[in-house]
Amino acid sequence: MVSITEENYLKSLLQLRLNKGKEEGVGTNELAEYLSIKPATANDMLKKLKEKQWVDYEKYGKIFLTKKGKKIAIEVLRKHRLWETFLYEKLSFTWDEVHEVAEQLEHIQSIKLIDKIDEMLGFPEFDPHGEIIPKKNGEFKIHFKKTLDEIAIGESCKMVSVNDNSTTFLQYVVKVGLGINNTIKVLSKQSYDDLIEIEVNGHISSVSQRFAKNIFVICKNCETSKTCSNKHFEHTD
Amino acid sequence: MVSITEENYLKSLLQLRLNKGKEEGVGTNELAEYLSIKPATANDMLKKLKEKQWVDYEKYGKIFLTKKGKKIAIEVLRKHRLWETFLYEKLSFTWDEVHEVAEQLEHIQSIKLIDKIDEMLGFPEFDPHGEIIPKKNGEFKIHFKKTLDEIAIGESCKMVSVNDNSTTFLQYVVKVGLGINNTIKVLSKQSYDDLIEIEVNGHISSVSQRFAKNIFVICKNCETSKTCSNKHFEHTD
DNA sequence: TTTTTTTGTTAGGTAAGCTTAACTTTATTA
DNA sequence: TAATAAAGTTAAGCTTACCTAACAAAAAAA
Known part of the structure; x- marks a missing residue:
């Protein structure tokens, strides 16, 4: 117990x-x-x-x-993130509201319950904060979140969330053509004015450092990439 | 707290x-x-x-x-019954599985959560066991459940659940033309063989005592009826 | 290298929610 | 009405998860 x-x-x-x-x-x-x-x-x-x-x-x-301890911890994290997704997707909670309630829901003891919630949500990969959701089998490959400004030139990444929920910022995000799950390729960085040139859906735009710091991404293929400085977590002891 | x-x-x-x-x-x-x-x-x-x-x-x-204590108790009961309904309706839990999980879920502290679940379910009146669900405002008029055999001649009642989940029984229920929420009027009772004559949707049939004891009903208009021996619960102290 | 700071440990204590054992009050029934 | 049974109370003690205060070890700085 x-x-x-x-x-x-x-x-x-x-x-x-x-x-x-x-x-x-x-x-x-x-x-x-x-x-x-x-x-x-x-x-x-x-x-x-x-x-x-x-x-x-x-x-x-x-x-x-230990291996046993990690298994329990991953299960709790899985529940937490699935509940957050449920609250956000199905009950229209906002990003800032989901955490507190999920802190309670993550302790409900019922494998069937969380698996059914998983199913209802279509077995989502990421929670509303862009965090990866561990699978039922315990599979949990961590891609540490980065901000867009940390991505090296030539590298591709996937947008998972934002760090600023103001209307102004979000409208700007839309204007630049960005959205959750979009693949972003970093084409170049200007040392003169710190602008970052990116490609999204074949469309090229430039964004500021300040803007880029508010865009959370995960590396694409960071396991194999040599240029990716991402950190990995061994979940199989 | x-x-x-x-x-x-x-x-x-x-x-x-x-x-x-x-x-x-x-x-x-x-x-x-x-x-x-x-x-x-x-x-x-x-x-x-x-x-x-x-x-x-x-x-x-x-x-x-006390009034305060009853308010808290009714809120917990409301949560319990709404969660049971959610598990049953949305996650295809069976009747016997819902209780245990609802015992845990009823203690989650979030008014918004339970109100959203209520909304998602279409503000149901009864839970999967046929028990009445208290309203958000605390309204909670109790109609104590009875079995069909307890209903007096001439009295009408509403079927809310059954006390036997065997396939045999349930198929028989369907054959008699009965179903959840159906209005049943008791026409007569034969003292000779204890058969009960009932009317459902204009259709008249006779059922045995044994059968009737497995049909849960609530009285119709039992507040005003003189013949109804139903028990009432004062929720407004 | 010695001193200081940071980090980690031990000992003793509290509140919540439970136990058993012994006791008192109320209800039953002979 | 007195004896017995049932229901309710009190006292002492346990476990979990927390606390403070005092101390020990390790790390950082002088």
């Missing part, structure tokens, strides 16, 4: 790990800060999680999820 | 009250039994609920929900 609290610890360990790319292992204080609890509390729980073989660490050392 | 445990206590007090018609007030042991906890535990919690003014009782006396 996994308690709701335990699920939250495991999920947080996974998320902290995902937020930092190659550098592995999470610290006690870091975890405590993330969960808004005191380090002493986190330390107590970590002992318990270690005993249950969901995490592994040495005294004063970094904390790692 | 209402904890999940507190919500369950209040909901159970309401349900126990509903299950017994006129006889008001619930006992400590009765409540404990219903919640599968020990009377001592229930007693502790009841003190807390009294302090929060959600229940009222005197030492060694029967327990009553």
Whole structure:
């Protein structure tokens, strides 16, 4: 049996790990800060999680999820992101409203329920924030999100979300011809005025650094690309 | 703030009250039994609920929900029944599967969520078990469920559910011309062989006591009818 | 290298929700 | 009405998940 609290610890360990790319292992204080609890509390729980073989660490050392622990964490993350998608797609919640409710819904214990929700949504790949949704079988290839300005010249990427929900910005996004799931190729970058030349659907336009920083993308084929500096997460221990 | 445990206590007090018609007030042991906890535990919690003014009782006396407490309990019951309907209607859960999951979902704190689910379902009146769903405004006129054999001669009622889900029985139900929401009028009862003569959609048939005991109905206009022995629940204290 | 800061651990304590065991009050029935 | 049974209460104790305060280890800076 996994308690709701335990699920939250495991999920947080996974998320902290995902937020930092190659550098592995999470610290006690870091975890405590993330969960808004005191380090002493986190330390107590970590002992318990270690005993249950969901995490592994040495005294004063970094904390790692075990294979079992990672499996649980990925399942919770899957539920969270599917519920967010459900709220957004089916119940017209806004981006900023979905998280709080999904934090509760992610702990509902019913495999059938979440699989049915998955089915109802058409087995979506990404949630409303552009985050990848783990598959039922635990498959979870992480493409760390980047902003458009981080993409190298010649590289292609896929737009997944935006970092600015103002009407002004969103209207500009539409004007440039951009939208969720569009493939964007970075053609060139002007060092003089920092403009980025991009190609979307065969149409070429130039955007500013400021604009590009508000466009979230994931790398295309970043596993094979040499120029891609993306960070990968090994989900198969 | 209402904890999940507190919500369950209040909901159970309401349900126990509903299950017994006129006889008001619930006992400590009765409540404990219903919640599968020990009377001592229930007693502790009841003190807390009294302090929060959600229940009222005197030492060694029967327990009553206050107006505030009843409001919370009705909200939880509303959520429970709407979630059951959602699972049944939208995710093709079966009758026996919905309850367990709804027990968890009923505690999700989001007014917007449950109102949107209500809307998605077309503001249903009854859940898959034929139980009435309280309205958003707290309106909750209880028609205690009866079985068809309890209906007096000359009285009309509405079929809401069945107590036997076997294929044999259900096929028989269809053959007799019965279905959910049908209005049934009891024409006569034969004392010799206990057959009940009913009228459904202008069609007259006779059914056995055994059959009638498996048909759940609610009284029509039972508030005004003198012959109706139905029990009423005052929801406006 | 020594000092200081950061990070992690231990010990003792609290509140919620549960338990058992012993007891009191109320209700039943002989 | 007195004995017995049922219902309700109290007290002491457990577990989970949190806290503060004091301390130890590791890392960073002087």
